[in-house]
């Protein structure tokens with residue numbers, strides 16, 4: 001199965017070049033920050049004629065329900081929203097978790113002990129882990145804003161990844177974090193944000209054959 005993966009569309013729909021990559025894939029994965037500046041991404045996701053697996057991001061208030069009771073957000077049946085939950089497509093096991101470290105007052109943010117609790121639910125044996133926050137990986141810039149030197153990713157997520165050993169992790173959130181794949185234990189991690197820090201399209205979707 002060929003996956004197309006991207007994150008942080010913030011209301012945009014993919015450019016024709018990006019859409020061509022999505023069109024070739026069997027399924028699409030989105031790592032959060034769907035809306036926030038416009039409503040076009042939601043409609044685009046619903047219009048896709050293939051399975052979509054997504055996790056919310058900190059801008060996705062419309063998916064935020066601290067009690068965890070909401071399950072119907074207006075997505076069509078081909079869209080699976082993963083909030084500390086998993087799904088399987090053609091034998092490929094997915095898990096998704098939307099939580100990020102606290103940064104001002106946004107959706108799906110928790111202090112370290114809360115993150116630890118959510119990430120503890122990530123099971124072993126996952127092929128594709130979708131997160132909004134990047135993990136904090138020493139000597140990697142996957143979670144660094146361009147031109148800065150401080151890590152913004154989650155150390156708690158990194159600990160959970162080292163425990164659960166998913167084959168792949170995809171994330172967004174830190175738009176200009178390095179998009180190069182980086183290894184964390186046995187897991188290949190990749191930032192797939194579509195926009196840059198100015199919320200302008202800057203990257204193309206990643207692809208993965210699983």
Ligand SMILES: [Fe+2]
Pocket residue numbers: 008010033057059173174175
């Ligand atoms: Fe974002």
